[in-house]
Amino acid sequence: MSVLPAAFLPTLVRRERASLAATLLAPPIALAVATILNLGLYVLLGRDPIAVVHAMLLEPFLSWTSFSEVLLKAAPLLLIAQGLAIGFRAKVFNIGAEGQFILGAIFASAIPVWFPQATGQWIWPLMLLLGALGGGLWASLTAFWRVRLNANEILVSLMLSLVAAQLLNYLLLGPWKDPNGFNFPQSVMFQYDAMVPILISGTRVNVSLLLTLAFSAAAWVFMQKSFTGYKLQVGGLAPRAAGYAGFNEGWAIWLSLLIGGFAAGLAGAAEVAGPLGQLQRSISTGYGYAAIIVAYLGGLHPLGIVFSALLMAVLYIGGDNAMVSANLPIAAVRVFQGSLLLAYLIAVAFVRHRLEWPRAAVRSQS
Amino acid sequence: MTDPLLSLRGISKSYGQIHANQGIDLDVAPRSIHAILGENGAGKSTLMKLIYGVEQPDDGTAIWEGEPLSLASPAQARRKGIGMVFQHFSLFETLTVVENIRLVVKGRTADLTERIRTLGRDFGLEVDPLAPVHALSVGERQRVEIIRCLMTNPKLLILDEPTSVLPPQSVDKLFDTLRRLRDGGVSILFISHKLEEIRAICDHATILRGGRVTGNVDPRDHDAHDLACMMIGRDMPDPMPALPLSGGEKRLEIIGLDHQPDDPFAVRLSNISLSVRAGEILGIAGISGNGQSELASLISGEAVLPREQRDRIYMMGKDVGTLGAAARRQRGFAFVPEDRLGRGAVPEMSLVLNSLLTAHPLGLLRHGLVDRASARALTNECIRQYDVRTSGPEAEAGALSGGNLQKFIVGREIMLSPKLLFVAQPTWGVDIGAATAIRRRLITLRNEGMAILVISEELEELFELCDAIQVLHHGRLSPPLATRDTRPEEIGRYMMGAHSSPEKAVA
Known part of the structure; x- marks a missing residue:
């Protein structure tokens, strides 16, 4: 048989061991590659790349005000991503954090909408708690059908996000519409006690940032130290080993989805009880989806996710800046996010594998 | 001496850091049955792949019938007259024998059918050319593989562990075929680690150890003990004598178990009954694929019986059929x-974390958090006691060789000091020294009063270990046969289904 053309193509070969240096270097390299690619794109669009870089990657750090906006943006991303990462390590792919975020916002808004006159410092903590419950409840729909009928959690959670968006629309156009709101689809403005206290005066950064950091620390302990976290990881890496050891798969699915839903719901509650101050249609600018990128970019590691959440928040804020100052189209930020994820996934593939070119067959000399 | 048919000089092959073959010299004489003897990992398979053109050597020369030989592919090897029968067959089950052969040999179906019949008559390879492969026994399938090789008139036939899948009766028949082939002018390279077989049939043996040739002998001049010493490079420990049975309490009892698994390709189990007492080893013999994995997962609790099926599986006197794996382990199981990577161990996790998988009740947890120091200590203890060759407790399980990982898993499960220990294929892929150590350990534990159930394909192993043997065939289990009063041939008859079902004895 003659040599096939396919024999000239390189094949991916698994490395015996992924080096720590390569693992740590992969995200920065992916960021650099994505940046260069996107700058090329901006040049093709006829924009000044230097102005874009300045607006996108530098301006967010240049003033305290804009950096505080980065922190404000990073908080929900970080919270959702930490919750999702736990599920992803268990190979439970909750893609519906967006819907769980919306349900969290709706549940939290119930108190100020129904009791607009209520006062007292108990209101905002109760709202956050309700929000977390709401997110968990929404995620539990996915968990139930996955465990009961083995319905794919990716599809169910993703489609439930669309349902959640419609539910929000219904409330804002119907029963929860502000009667004095000139027919805008939004709720009443929340009373003072329904707002999460400001953490740093002069900015919009509030106490939920501390909650987020506490949740991150808890996620670290849970995944790196606890036996429950270990069981989830075994289920993700080798499901048959989990079955062999007697770890309950259904329980792992429930736990993974509930943690993810809880975190996303909490983030949604913190958003309406924080910078927004009312329930609106635009409560989420795709946080639930961006958090998936954040989780993977952070290597699904609680510490890595802190950095990737900050990076993603910088891209959001910087993208807005660039839209104004460098006249960048609105889709550019999404393109950047997408190419960043793509570059990272390719980088990770090369951390675990290497290319092997076919060697010419050894000919013995006669 | 006549000129050799195949002559290798200084053949070397490395995979990364691993030197699979180093400076191998090998001469295969015409009309000989030549054994390649070695433990798992000694480099036998690599050498055969180099000869058959599956891989290319890094260094060295090969002479075939006096001419230099270089092979880029198995197809080239076949054209030169080298054929190979792999351990795992590559036949399409939905096609008939002759259709399978037509895929590699040109010719009209009628002619091929006739040639298959002729070859069958000449070499004792009887098989119906028009039978679909799925209806054939393992022995018959192997014959089809051999016939397929013979169709190309090879001068050298490589057989990779051909007897590992056969019941004893079929082994004799295979040997008869091989002798006839040799007398017909074909040389045979016979890969094995079963010493008695090699002594029975081979004219010459080349012994490999750690990728190098360590001996070239006539196996008929040496006893099995000598050959084993050459193979493992040190003296072999003697088998442990088993103490007579004490008649302890029943630790595992299965009563009339019927089970139809969800998977349509899985084997249906019917009317399975067995019991294992304290201080006893029960062996389950049989060729893989007769219901072993289905039975194993029902005993381990990875598969659970539906609620209606009560009183089928008892452990330590309790009905456990509907309980999961964790609950059964809590009772001392x-x-x-049989599969180590991905089931007995998580390949991407370190040995420390793999200890945690089942040994966590041994004080490795504190308030729900992992006590890494204790886990490390336990892992080190397991590595030391069970002679696991590894760079340390932080090595990933996937980086260990099959045999070493098996030693680790066996060690971990024994350290749980269970009342009932169940071992599936205890020494698959384990080198002979470690296999002997594992078997001695099992017998020691039996003598100390543990109840042990072993599933194995290797009859010799079961005869060495067990007090009684039951044979699994087509999802049915034979009555227990006391090992002392039973000959391997009797077990073999059960393995072929001669007792348990009315169908004809095939293979």
């Missing part, structure tokens, strides 16, 4: 599964 431990299990070594």
Whole structure:
């Protein structure tokens, strides 16, 4: 048989061991590659790349005000991503954090909408708690059908996000519409006690940032130290080993989805009880989806996710800046996010594998 | 001496850091049955792949019938007259024998059918050319593989562990075929680690150890003990004598178990009954694929019986059929599964974390958090006691060789000091020294009063270990046969289904 053309193509070969240096270097390299690619794109669009870089990657750090906006943006991303990462390590792919975020916002808004006159410092903590419950409840729909009928959690959670968006629309156009709101689809403005206290005066950064950091620390302990976290990881890496050891798969699915839903719901509650101050249609600018990128970019590691959440928040804020100052189209930020994820996934593939070119067959000399 | 048919000089092959073959010299004489003897990992398979053109050597020369030989592919090897029968067959089950052969040999179906019949008559390879492969026994399938090789008139036939899948009766028949082939002018390279077989049939043996040739002998001049010493490079420990049975309490009892698994390709189990007492080893013999994995997962609790099926499986006197794996382990059950990577161990996790998998009740947890120091200590203890060759407790399980990982898993399960230990294929892929150590350990534990159930394909192993043997065939289990009063041939008859079902004895 003659040599096939396919024999000239390189094949991916698994490395015996992924080096720590390569693992740590992969995200920065992916960021650099994505940046260069996107700058090329901006040049093709006829924009000044230097102005874009300045607006996108530098301006967010240049003033305290804009950096505080980065922190404000990073908080929900970080919270959702930490919750999702736990599920992803268990190979439970909750893609519906967006819907769980919306349900969290709706549940939290119930108190100020129904009791607009209520006062007292108990209101905002109760709202956050309700929000977390709401997110968990929404995620539990996915968990139930996955465990009961083995319905794919990716599809169910993703489609439930669309349902959640419609539910929000219904409330804002119907029963929860502000009667004095000139027919805008939004709720009443929340009373003072329904707002999460400001953490740093002069900015919009509030106490939920501390909650987020506490949740991150808890996620670290849970995944790196606890036996429950270990069981989830075994289920993700080798499901048959989990079955062999007697770890309950259904329980792992429930736990993974509930943690993810809880975190996303909490983030949604913190958003309406924080910078927004009312329930609106635009409560989420795709946080639930961006958090998936954040989780993977952070290597699904609680510490890595802190950095990737900050990076993603910088891209959001910087993208807005660039839209104004460098006249960048609105889709550019999404393109950047997408190419960043793509570059990272390719980088990770090369951390675990290497290319092997076919060697010419050894000919013995006669 | 006549000129050799195949002559290798200084053949070397490395995979990364691993030197699979180093400076191998090998001469295969015409009309000989030549054994390649070595433990798992000694480099036998690599050498055969180099000869058959599956891989290319890094260094060295090969002479074939006096001419230099270089092979880029198995197809080239076949054209030169080298054929190979792999351990795992590559036949399409939905096609008939002759259709399978037509895929590699040109010719009209009628002619091929006739040639298959002729070859069958000449070499004792009887098989119906028009039978679909799925209806054939393992022995018959192997014959089809051999016939397929013979169709190309090879001068050298490589057989990779051909007897590992056969019941004893079929082994004799295979040997008869091989002798006839040799007398017909074909040389045979016979890969094995079963010493008695090699002594029975081979004219010459080349012994490999750690990728190098360590001996070239006539196996008929040496006893099995000598050959084993050459193979493992040190003296072999003697088998442990088993103490007579004490008649302890029943630790595992299965009563009339019927089970139809969800998977349509899985084997249906019918009317399975067995019991294992304290201080007893029960062996389950049989060729893989007769219901072993289905039975194993029902005993381990990885598969659970529906609620209606009560009173089928008892452990330590309690009905456990509907309980999961964790609940059964809590009652003092431990299990070594047949697949190590991905089931008995998580390949991407370190050995420390793999200890945690089942040994966490041994004080490795504190308030729900992992006590890494204790886990490390336990892992080190397991590595030391069971002679696991590894760079340390932080090595990933996937980086260990099959045999070493098996030693680790066996060690971990024994350290749980279970009342009932279940071991599936205890020594698959384990080198002979470690296999002997594992078997001695099992007998020691039996003598100390543990109840042990072993599933194995290797009859010799079961005869060495067990007090009684039951044979699994087509999802049915034979009555227990006391090992002392039973000959391997009797077990073999059960393995072929001669007792348990009315169908004709095939293979």
